[in-house]
Amino acid sequence: MKIEHVAIWVKDIERMKEFYTHYFGAECNSLYVNEKKGFASYFLTFSSGSRLELMNKVGINEHSLPEHLGWAHVAFSVGSKEEVDRLTKKIGKDGYTVKGNPRITGDGYYESVIEDPEGNVVEITI
Structure with a gap:
């Protein structure tokens, strides 16, 4: 058994994508957008095969409670x-x-x- 991926809610999905691809060598898929739900995500894949999902949704912003991010x-x-x-x-x-x-x-x-x-x-x- 292995962890397939870990997900994190983010405020600035593009800035976070750039950080993890630049410093940790992640490869990134195309941005997935579900306009009906106001949701967007990227999957970042690292050389080991581990993946990180960066997720953003309408309402996840600087006013969200820290424990929700x-x-x-x-x-x-x-x-x-x-x-x-x-x-x-x-x-x-x-x-x-x-x-x-x-x-x-x-x-x-x-x-x-x-x-x-x-x-x-x-x-x-x-």
């Missing part, structure tokens, strides 16, 4: 300490928030913690 965190494995360091530095240099610089955690992970454009927590691990 996003996740606790998602972790991306990038394969090495050097790549964790490099990607964290690049994301910070590009103006995104680095919440935690690369380190070994209490449970043995080597990781950094950043925020995507909408403030969702992303861990970058080996």
